[in-house]
Amino acid sequence: MIHLPRASPLHAARAAVGSAWCVVLAGVALAFEHPLVITGLLLVVIAAAAGAGVARPVLRALAFSLPFVLVIALINPLVVRDGLTVIARLGTVPVLGALDVTAEATAYGGILALRALVVIGCFALHSAAVDPDDLLRAFRRLSFRSALTAALATRMVPVLARDARRLRDAQRALAGPPAPRHAVVRAVAVGALDRAVDVAATLEVRGYGAARRPPRGRRPWSRHDLAFAVSAAGLAALAVTAWLADWEAFAAYPHFTAPVDGALLGLLAGLALVALVPYADRRGMGA
Amino acid sequence: MTDGPGRSVVFERVTYSYPDAARPALDGVDLEVAPGEFVVLAGGSGSGKSTLLRAAAGLVPHFHGGTFAGRLAVGGLDTHEHGPAALAAVAGSLFQDPETQVVMGTVRAELAFPLENRGLGAAAVARGVEEAALALGIAHLLDRSTHALSGGELQRVALGAALAGRPRVALLDEPTAQLDPVAGDELLGVLRRLNEEWGTAVVLAEHRLERCLSAADRVVALDAGRVACDADPRGFLDWAREHAPQLQTPGARLFALAGRSPAPVSVKDARRALAAAPAPVRDDALAEGSPAGASSPGRSDDGAAGWGGVARRVGRRRRGPEPVLALKGAWLERPGGAAVLRGVDLVLAPGEQVALMGRNGAGKSTLLRLAAALEAPTRGSVRRGGRVALLAQHPGDYALHERVADELPPAELAAAGLDGLGARHPRDLSGGERQRLALGIVLHGERPAVLCLDEPTRGMDRGHKDALAARLGALAAGGTAVLLATHDAEFAAAVAERTVLLGDGRPVADAPTAEVLAGGWYFATQTARILGGAALLPEDGAALLAREPVAGAAP
Numbered sequence: 104m105i106h107l108p109r110a111s112p113l114h115a116a117r118a119a120v121g122s123a124w125c126v127v128l129a130g131v132a133l134a135f136e137h138p139l140v141i142t143g144l145l146l147v148v149i150a151a152a153a154g155a156g157v158a159r160p161v162l163r164a165l166a167f168s169l170p171f172v173l174v175i176a177l178i179n180p181l182v183v184r185d186g187l188t189v190i191a192r193l194g195t196v197p198v199l200g201a202l203d204v205t206a207e208a209t210a211y212g213g214i215l216a217l218r219a220l221v222v223i224g225c226f227a228l229h230s231a232a233v234d235p236d237d238l239l240r241a242f243r244r245l246s247f248r249s250a251l252t253a254a255l256a257t258r259m260v261p262v263l264a265r266d267a268r269r270l271r272d273a274q275r276a277l278a279g280p281p282a283p284r285h286a287v288v289r290a291v292a293v294g295a296l297d298r299a300v301d302v303a304a305t306l307e308v309r310g311y312g313a314a315r316r317p318p319r320g321r322r323p324w325s326r327h328d329l330a331f332a333v334s335a336a337g338l339a340a341l342a343v344t345a346w347l348a349d350w351e352a353f354a355a356y357p358h359f360t361a362p363v364d365g366a367l368l369g370l371l372a373g374l375a376l377v378a379l380v381p382y383a384d385r386r387g388m389g390a
Numbered sequence: 391m392t393d394g395p396g397r398s399v400v401f402e403r404v405t406y407s408y409p410d411a412a413r414p415a416l417d418g419v420d421l422e423v424a425p426g427e428f429v430v431l432a433g434g435s436g437s438g439k440s441t442l443l444r445a446a447a448g449l450v451p452h453f454h455g456g457t458f459a460g461r462l463a464v465g466g467l468d469t470h471e472h473g474p475a476a477l478a479a480v481a482g483s484l485f486q487d488p489e490t491q492v493v494m495g496t497v498r499a500e501l502a503f504p505l506e507n508r509g510l511g512a513a514a515v516a517r518g519v520e521e522a523a524l525a526l527g528i529a530h531l532l533d534r535s536t537h538a539l540s541g542g543e544l545q546r547v548a549l550g551a552a553l554a555g556r557p558r559v560a561l562l563d564e565p566t567a568q569l570d571p572v573a574g575d576e577l578l579g580v581l582r583r584l585n586e587e588w589g590t591a592v593v594l595a596e597h598r599l600e601r602c603l604s605a606a607d608r609v610v611a612l613d614a615g616r617v618a619c620d621a622d623p624r625g626f627l628d629w630a631r632e633h634a635p636q637l638q639t640p641g642a643r644l645f646a647l648a649g650r651s652p653a654p655v656s657v658k659d660a661r662r663a664l665a666a667a668p669a670p671v672r673d674d675a676l677a678e679g680s681p682a683g684a685s686s687p688g689r690s691d692d693g694a695a696g697w698g699g700v701a702r703r704v705g706r707r708r709r710g711p712e713p714v715l716a717l718k719g720a721w722l723e724r725p726g727g728a729a730v731l732r733g734v735d736l737v738l739a740p741g742e743q744v745a746l747m748g749r750n751g752a753g754k755s756t757l758l759r760l761a762a763a764l765e766a767p768t769r770g771s772v773r774r775g776g777r778v779a780l781l782a783q784h785p786g787d788y789a790l791h792e793r794v795a796d797e798l799p800p801a802e803l804a805a806a807g808l809d810g811l812g813a814r815h816p817r818d819l820s821g822g823e824r825q826r827l828a829l830g831i832v833l834h835g836e837r838p839a840v841l842c843l844d845e846p847t848r849g850m851d852r853g854h855k856d857a858l859a860a861r862l863g864a865l866a867a868g869g870t871a872v873l874l875a876t877h878d879a880e881f882a883a884a885v886a887e888r889t890v891l892l893g894d895g896r897p898v899a900d901a902p903t904a905e906v907l908a909g910g911w912y913f914a915t916q917t918a919r920i921l922g923g924a925a926l927l928p929e930d931g932a933a934l935l936a937r938e939p940v941a942g943a944a945p
Contacts, residue, residue, distance in 0.1 A: 106495055106496075262489070273782055273788050275764060276779065277834070277835070278836045279835050282790050289790070290790045301487065308481075308482075308483040308552075309478060311507055312473060313478070315508070315509035322512070
């Protein structure tokens with residue numbers, strides 16, 4: 104995943120605010136367990152990605168993560184003994200003991216997988232829409248070199264991906280059978296060291312080694328900065344309120360209960376509204 | 391210790407060896423660069439130009455290690471005591487590969503990075519970014535992602551980052567190597583303006599001296615790490631005529647072959663000299679010229695092209711009934727993006743040598759990828775009469791093994807001039823050696839019907855170019871058609887009988903090389919500019935000067 108500049112409200116918001124909004128949205132997903140809320144949040148993330156003009160890469164990231172979340176969904180019923188509705192008895196397995204798969208553990212595995220999808224979607228949206236350089240600038244006053252190292256590490260990913268693509272193309276254009284994939288991977292890995300040395304030399308001649316803590320910059324808050332900051336605060340407030348007021352009546356064990364009532368639907372509508380309202384303002388987004 | 395502010399760069403008996411190197415890369419170098427001076431570094435591959443620049447940037451020895459002796463001060467800072475980060479405040483550096491010269495995600499952040507490292511405030515950073523972007527003509531790129539830039543754009547962005555802090559010295563290692571002639575001229579114009587208006591001292595290493603000699607105050611020629619010549623441009627050309635003919639510019643070579651002196655520093659000099667003195671030509675000088683057929687393949691075999699004409703007998707030889715490559719109305723449109731190629735028609739006969747020229751982003755590399763079946767046209771067709779081999783811009787991409795000997799059989803290594811290097815790792819080869827190895831790998835196996843090469847002369851000195859031209863000539867003589875994407879008009883003139891000029895994804899000219907490269911403003915050889923398009927290469931020009939009065943060369 105790389106940053107994809109677009110004319111969108113989320114792109115136009117300052118990186119610290121955009122980043123906080125994505126993190127809060129992921130946090131909200133971790134705070135709830137009701138499948139309807141989690142599913143609703145997944146749709147919110149996809150809608151937000153569409154509003155930011157990065158739906159395709161975010162959906163691609165979600166698709167890539169499917170095997171991972173499937174593993175989560177499968178592991179939970181195998182390792183969790185809770186739940187009263189046994190749907191399969193798989194016998195006794197060394198170390199793990201008796202493997203009784205329950206409907207509750209299976210359902211909760213699905214919820215965990217869904218929640219992981221929401222979190223992955225939030226961070227895919229973060230990667231695509233939050234400018235890493237702006238983020239680096241925001242954090243460099245705290246820890247300049249750590250922030251830069253993190254930014255460079257993420258920058259090496261597309262560079263190495265491009266190297267790998269070039270190497271693969273070069274091999275495809277040769278006579279005879281194509282080179283084995285591991286040979287290409289090894290060449291890219293060796294090349295990564297050269298790349299790292301060259302990039303380090305560039306950092307040196309750009310004055311990185313003698314870098315001073317930058318002075319505090321004053322940048323007026325744009326309408327998008329304000330909108331996403333308010334949205335992030337609203338999401339957090341809604342989540343805390345719902346948790347304190349127990350709007351989400353959900354229990355996975357021993358019996359799976361996920362009632363849908365007015366409070367839950369109101370929570371869901373509130374979360375979606377608060378999260379997506381900033382995307383409605385399309386003014387002043389820049390290029 | 392600091393040096394006085396009177397000199398921008400001072401080398402005093404500097405000797406440097408890379409770790410484990412058999413011989414020093416710099417050997418007793420004495421050199422001074424005054425503030426506001428424009429110095430061009432000349433020399434063949436491996437002569438020490440890049441090392442000298444890296445030493446001035448403080449990377450040698452602080453970053454690369456090795457053994458360093460002597461004294462070197464830049465902008466008053468002694469490199470013994472100040473590392474590259476400290477020197478960055480007084481010296482902006484740009485090295486050869488732009489892909490590793492850019493470290494941030496957007497162009498704006500890239501230009502801001504060196505300024506922020508110096509602790510400048512937000513307003514000063516923003517102003518520095520704007521000014522650097524305007525000076526380099528990259529203001530329209532400011533909000534683009536750096537990973538989405540072409541090689542030429544990256545080079546200009548990297549140069550912008552090097553110059554954003556308005557350093558006292560600019561250290562530049564072949565900054566025009568990736569650029570088309572237009573962008574290269576623009577960039578040199580920017581450097582000249584920085585030099586003249588800001589007083590920035592410029593130290594510029596360059597193989598294509600004809601591009602930058604007219605801007606230079608001095609030329610320093612290096613040979614095996616030593617300063618072989620340190621003179622003004624005219625003095626350098628006089629020296630090169632006697633001691634290093636391979637470093638002569640095409641204009642100087644034209645004059646040398648025609649027995650004229652002094653050697654011209656610029657096209658303007660040459661035209662003025664020819665107009666003022668239609669002097670007789672020395673027979674012995676003409677005898678120095680290359681034998682017939684060794685120069686432009688596009689010239690008339692009987693030499694009958696004359697002053698106003700261009701050779702038109704090109705492309706006849708070896709043209710068989712069946713083309714080895716035929717693109718018919720080929721389009722390539724990116725999903726959700728622009729059309730890169732727009733209805734290209736191109737036919738190559740067996741053994742034909744065709745140059746593909748055009749601005750950065752005109753679609754040259756994409757056309758080669760289409761020819762080599764790495765991409766398929768979205769409309770139109772590509773027919774191939776056999777294997778199409780492609781040597782892309784990065785020769786290092788072809789070697790996947792740990793030893794050179796594992797890449798090719800011994801006979802083919804010898805044919806590539808690499809015998810004795812079998813035990814080396816491919817990454818430890820020099821640029822020229824790596825290029826020869828890559829060409830050997832590309833040609834290995836079934837003989838290709840077409841060989842496509844993408845910018846093969848980038849960073850090459852003339853000796854290596856001559857060797858490559860000879861190799862391509864031999865391949866063409868054996869029936870392999872050559873399709874060469876290049877910005878190097880001199881090389882295209884030496885190799886190609888036909889030139890296709892691409893503009894915005896479509897051919898805007900497809901004609902004999904002598905015709906395309908004779909009359910262009912940018913896509914023309916220096917000899918053609920001097921002689922008003924009557925000849926492309928110095929050898930042909932000298933032959934013409936022997937037959938014709940030269941006053942006609944004046945505009």
